[in-house]
Amino acid sequence: MIFAVDDPNDQVVPVIEKLQRDFPHQRIRLVTSVERLGENNKINSFCRLVKEARYDLLVMTDSDVRVERDYLHEVAAPFADPAVGGVTSFYRCTGGGTLAADLDMLGMWADSVPSALVARKLEGKMQFAFGWTMATTKKHLAEIGGWEAMVNYHSDDFELGNRIARQEYRVELMRGPVWMVFPAESLREFLTHELRWSIGLRNVRPAGYAGMIFTHGLPWAMLAAVVAGAAGWMGVAASYLASYVVLRLSVAWAAGSWGLGDKMVTPRLWLVPFRDAISAAVWFVGFFSDKIKWRGLEYRVKKRMLVPVASGKHPD
Numbered sequence: 001m002i003f004a005v006d007d008p009n010d011q012v013v014p015v016i017e018k019l020q021r022d023f024p025h026q027r028i029r030l031v032t033s034v035e036r037l038g039e040n041n042k043i044n045s046f047c048r049l050v051k052e053a054r055y056d057l058l059v060m061t062d063s064d065v066r067v068e069r070d071y072l073h074e075v076a077a078p079f080a081d082p083a084v085g086g087v088t089s090f091y092r093c094t095g096g097g098t099l100a101a102d103l104d105m106l107g108m109w110a111d112s113v114p115s116a117l118v119a120r121k122l123e124g125k126m127q128f129a130f131g132w133t134m135a136t137t138k139k140h141l142a143e144i145g146g147w148e149a150m151v152n153y154h155s156d157d158f159e160l161g162n163r164i165a166r167q168e169y170r171v172e173l174m175r176g177p178v179w180m181v182f183p184a185e186s187l188r189e190f191l192t193h194e195l196r197w198s199i200g201l202r203n204v205r206p207a208g209y210a211g212m213i214f215t216h217g218l219p220w221a222m223l224a225a226v227v228a229g230a231a232g233w234m235g236v237a238a239s240y241l242a243s244y245v246v247l248r249l250s251v252a253w254a255a256g257s258w259g260l261g262d263k264m265v266t267p268r269l270w271l272v273p274f275r276d277a278i279s280a281a282v283w284f285v286g287f288f289s290d291k292i293k294w295r296g297l298e299y300r301v302k303k304r305m306l307v308p309v310a311s312g313k314h315p316d
Contacts, residue, residue, distance in 0.1 A: 001019075001026070001027070001028045001029070002028075002029045002030075002031065002049050002052050002053060003016050003028075003029070003030050003031065004030075004031040004032075004034050004045040004048050004049050004052075005030070005031070005032055005034070005045075006033075006034040006036070006041060006044065006045065007032075008032040008033075013030070013032070016028070016030050017030070029052065031048055031049070031052055033048075034047075034048050035047070035048065037148060037151045038151025038152040038306075039151070039152050039299065039305075039306040039307075039308060040150070040151055040152060040153060040154070040156060040306060041295065042156065043147050043150055043151045043153070043156050044151060046060065046147040046156075047146070047147045047148055047151065050138065050141065050146065050147060053138070056137045056138045056139060057076055057079060057135065057137055058135065058136055058137065058138065058141065059072065059075055059076075059133075059134075059135045060133070060134045060135070061132060061133050061134075061178070062131055062132045062133075064132075064180060064181045064182075064183075065091070065132045065133060065178050065179065065180060065181070066094070066178065066179040066180075066181060067178050067179065068176065068178075071178070074174050074175055074176060075087050075089075075133065075135045075174055076135070077175075078172040078174075079135075079137065081170075083169060083170050084169060084170050084171075084172050085136060085137075085140040085164040085165075085167060085169025085170060085171065086129055086134065086135065086136045086140065086160065086161055086164040086165075086169065086170075086171040086172070087133075087134075087135040087136075087171070087172050087173075087174060088126075088129040088130045088133055088134055088135075088157075088161065088171060088172075088173060088174070089130065089132070089133040089173060089174040089176075089177055089178050090108065090112070090113055090116075090130070090173065090177040090178075090260055091108060091130075091132055091133075091177045091178045091179060091180040091260075092177050092178070092179050092180070092260050092261070092262040092264070093105040093108065093179075093180055093182060093262060093264045094179050094180070094181055094182070094264070095180075095181040095182040095183065095184075096182040096183075096184065096264075097184040098184045098185060098186070099187070099271075100185045100186055100187045100189065100190035101182045101183065101184060101185050101190070102268050102271055103190060103271060103274065103275050103278065104182055104185065104190050104193070105182060105264060105268060106252065106268060106271060106272060106275040107194075107275070107279075108180070108255075108256065108260075109252040109253075109255045109256030109257075109260070109262065109265050110248065110251060110252040110255070110256075110272055110275060110276070111279065112130075113255035113256070113259060113260070114251055114255055115215075116128075116130075125165060125170055125171070126161065126165065126170075126171040126172070126173070127161060127162050127165040127166075127171070128157065128158045128161040128162055128165075128171070129157045129158070129160050129161030129164075129171055130157055131156065131157035132178060132180060133174065133178050134157060134160055134161075136160065136164060140164055140167070140169060143167055144160075144163035144164060144166075144167060145163075149163075152305045152306055153304055153305055153306070154200050154203065154292075154294075154299070154301045154304060154305065154306050155200045155201075155203070155204050155304065158200075158204045159204075159304075162204075177260050177261075177262075191278070191282065192293065194278070194279070194282045195282055195285060195286060195289065195292070196292040196293070196294065198282050198283055198285070198286035199286050199289060199290055199291075199292055199301050200292075200301060201286075202286050202287070203290075203301050203302075203303065203304045204304055209283075209286070212283055216276065216279065216280040216283065217244050217247070217248055217276065218244060218248075218273060218276040218277055218280060219280050221240050221241055221243070221244035222241070224237075224240040225237040225238070225240045225241050228240060245272075245273065248272050248273070248276065249269050249272055252265065252269060252272050253265060253266065253269060290302060291309065294306075298310070
């Protein structure tokens with residue numbers, strides 16, 4: 001296991017040092033000097049970590065991810081097929097405790113899982129990865145220019161999966177999901193996170209982002225109900241709204257409870273219409289904004305790349 005920090009005084013350093021003391025027979029290394037190659041600090045760290053890694057298979061996870069005991073076995077298994085170039089996963093939810101966190105959790109069950117599976121079905125393969133778990137090999141990474149080629153990109157998980165797929169390798173899903181720990185976030189934090197995600201998605205898949213107008217079921221159901229009600233067809237208007245509710249709750253339950261085995265789903269299903277209303281509003285706002293705040297720094301996202309607000313200069 002290799003950890004990297006760009007600040008030797010980072011508060012995580014004592015935690016890693018305790019790991020080293022508690023498991024002295026394990027190879028746990030800490031790198032405290034990371035060269036700044038680009039605007040994406042996470043990818044700056046990845047560049048250094050890949051150089052430090054002694055083995056070919058690289059497994060990367062976000063800090064808010066928790067895994068089962070067989071995680072490494074499950075994430076490595078697909079690479080037995082030489083046609084596989086990357087592995088990623090869905091997640092189950094834990095933590096939270098606030099209304100905003102509950103709304104955030106619904107994103108996986110109601111949006112991410114269904115959208116990813118539909119994309120894989122329509123395109124014949126996955127052409128992206130999810131940042132909470134990404135795995136590839138040094139060989140495959142070198143073929144797409146290494147992390148060094150992505151140090152100025154915002155959506156590094158999409159870039160990794162998409163570039164691997166363009167090399168005619170498959171990106172596979174792990175057989176089981178990981179766990180995502182949600183903070184007790186505020187509504188403001190949730191909305192900021194959602195807008196950043198929307199701006200990133202619009203940059204990586206502009207046509208697909210525009211096409212999402214057809215996937216926001218709540219506004220269409222409300223519009224159909226209003227038109228039907230104005231014509232005096234109150235029964236038809238009610239049926240539109242009822243159909244929307246039944247279909248959306250069924251999708252969220254099927255993806256989260258039946259598909260992922262996530263017990264957090266059912267008590268939060270009543271929030272799906274509220275989540276859909278927020279998602280539609282954030283999607284609309286995403287057309288008119290390119291400014292994000294990420295890890296305390298402000299950027300604009302232009303042509304998928306991070307541009308510091310302070311400088312305004314486009315990275316090379």
